[in-house]
Amino acid sequence: MRRVGGGRAGRAATRRVVLARPPAQAQRLSARVLVDGTGHGRLLRLEAPISFWGGIDPASGLVSDPRHPQHGCSVSGRVLVVTATRGSSSSSAVLLELLYAGLAPSALLVAEADAILALGIIAAREMGWTTIPMLQLERPALARLPAEAQAWVERGGRVSVWAEQA
Amino acid sequence: MRLTAAERALAAGEAGAAAAMAMRVVAETGAMLGASRLVEIVSAHVDGCLYHGDGGVLFAERLVAGHGRVAVPTTLNVGALDLCHPGRVRAAPARQAMARRQMQAYVALGCRATWTCAPYQAGHRPPLGSHVAWGESNAVAFANSVLGARTNRYGDLLDICCALVGRAPCYGLHLDDNRRASVCVDTSALSAALKADDAFYPVLGAWLGAELGDAVAVIDGLPPALGEDRLKALGAAAASTGNVGLFHIAGRTPEAPTVAAACGGAPLRTVTLTAAMVRAARERLSTAATGPITAVAVGSPHFSRAEFEALQQLLGPRRARVPLYVCTRRDLLAELDARGMLATLQGAGVEIVTDTCVAVTPILPSGSGVVVTNSAKFAQYIPANTGHDVVFGSLAECVESAVAGRVARRPGAWC
Numbered sequence: 001m002r003r004v005g006g007g008r009a010g011r012a013a014t015r016r017v018v019l020a021r022p023p024a025q026a027q028r029l030s031a032r033v034l035v036d037g038t039g040h041g042r043l044l045r046l047e048a049p050i051s052f053w054g055g056i057d058p059a060s061g062l063v064s065d066p067r068h069p070q071h072g073c074s075v076s077g078r079v080l081v082v083t084a085t086r087g088s089s090s091s092s093a094v095l096l097e098l099l100y101a102g103l104a105p106s107a108l109l110v111a112e113a114d115a116i117l118a119l120g121i122i123a124a125r126e127m128g129w130t131t132i133p134m135l136q137l138e139r140p141a142l143a144r145l146p147a148e149a150q151a152w153v154e155r156g157g158r159v160s161v162w163a164e165q166a
Numbered sequence: 167m168r169l170t171a172a173e174r175a176l177a178a179g180e181a182g183a184a185a186a187m188a189m190r191v192v193a194e195t196g197a198m199l200g201a202s203r204l205v206e207i208v209s210a211h212v213d214g215c216l217y218h219g220d221g222g223v224l225f226a227e228r229l230v231a232g233h234g235r236v237a238v239p240t241t242l243n244v245g246a247l248d249l250c251h252p253g254r255v256r257a258a259p260a261r262q263a264m265a266r267r268q269m270q271a272y273v274a275l276g277c278r279a280t281w282t283c284a285p286y287q288a289g290h291r292p293p294l295g296s297h298v299a300w301g302e303s304n305a306v307a308f309a310n311s312v313l314g315a316r317t318n319r320y321g322d323l324l325d326i327c328c329a330l331v332g333r334a335p336c337y338g339l340h341l342d343d344n345r346r347a348s349v350c351v352d353t354s355a356l357s358a359a360l361k362a363d364d365a366f367y368p369v370l371g372a373w374l375g376a377e378l379g380d381a382v383a384v385i386d387g388l389p390p391a392l393g394e395d396r397l398k399a400l401g402a403a404a405a406s407t408g409n410v411g412l413f414h415i416a417g418r419t420p421e422a423p424t425v426a427a428a429c430g431g432a433p434l435r436t437v438t439l440t441a442a443m444v445r446a447a448r449e450r451l452s453t454a455a456t457g458p459i460t461a462v463a464v465g466s467p468h469f470s471r472a473e474f475e476a477l478q479q480l481l482g483p484r485r486a487r488v489p490l491y492v493c494t495r496r497d498l499l500a501e502l503d504a505r506g507m508l509a510t511l512q513g514a515g516v517e518i519v520t521d522t523c524v525a526v527t528p529i530l531p532s533g534s535g536v537v538v539t540n541s542a543k544f545a546q547y548i549p550a551n552t553g554h555d556v557v558f559g560s561l562a563e564c565v566e567s568a569v570a571g572r573v574a575r576r577p578g579a580w581c
Contacts, residue, residue, distance in 0.1 A: 054550050054551055058219050059219065065549075067453075085409065086409055090213060091321065092321035092322050092324065093321070094218055096222060097221045097222065100220065101219065115195055116319065118198055119321050120321075120323070123323045126191060126228075
């Protein structure tokens, strides 16, 4: 049986947040599958383009770029909304490390097919480590996602989103 | 994705487990990107040898265990250790051991131990129009823009997979249509004095990446004899503030004899750069302004022979009061030594770093403090990677700051 997070099962356990299934009123979206899989968690929208390398610490999962609006936020276990990436082609390696360490987001919702990020997931799968889905949505659909919400990603690109209870 | 019979045989394991794994990664990534086939490549530059964590070491060692061997000449980008200067990198022994294992694994795959982010200045210069698979964003920008070779921004992991199978997904910048400029950046309103300052080029690149993202631009109005180190600085900056993989410079780069040739007609839009826009882009590169400094860092991308000569001339007989780190490629070390420059520079307080750089591994004095740099790429990454503040300046300002031990400005053409 594959361990969650591949490398270090102990730390990985923290990202297994127990969630209810999506409620009936959840907004349902159909996304293009870049890497298939399942994942759920609270949405985290990156409000500026990010380079995973130099922008996210692979040892902690925290946004480490002090100039990024989400500086200090943890991406671990979140359904991460990435409208634009920039910079280093080493971002695939950082995502591979996050997956190995069990500190990865639980899913990626992206505006554009990003080969650099997808690679990190594909390489993790080749290594036999647990992977995450990567789905593409149109920019307007990403922009309409509520700021505080839970998201549930199923195989085949179905995404359910619902506002969190206050 | 249509694979040829030879490619299907590779994927089926004909050439071993590593080549099969590499072919799966290349084919799957390529299909996701919309490539319908692969293209044969003549060389690769691999960025995956830098240690980010144990996962990457295990990945490379899996390829070695599967009898992986690169199919085309392949150079290596920097690792996390300075193998020529033991003790330069301050990292825990366990981390250093893993970083060394990662570098060794890539050499075991048949890659050349070049350890540089400027392979194009170390003799790796694929011809105009040739297809290659290069990683490291500045190297990609240079290969496409200045050499006219064709590569996408192949990330860590995909770069080595392409090298192992000798092929890359045929999409993006491998195709003529995607290499044409859509935007013309007109610099004719800027002064000749500004264009004569070396600091202008990384600032222009930083503006380009931040404003245009991954659009292909042609820059008009620059001096036609623009030196290679300036193009290197421009590309590195553009590729660190945005996803720029290709830019053209009218009258200078090989696919842009004219603006119209670069665009394949008229540009879709033109942006006219003003001095105020350039000044603002320059200011965005600094997180501090004045005061005492911890160190000066240059050489991202790795310093060239000409840059060392300029540094020595600017320093003269003076000595730096704070460490002046120069990151460069190992093959220049012997040459500097033979010319007597190495001892002179070291006597003046210059700390030479090879095989790696100060933004990717712990070399800079620990703790916070201000680092002055002439590299927009360092300015972009150092605050997050090392915790230091940065002040961006020209090479002359870097040298004056190193000698003074505090930020020294020479506004010149910028005011």
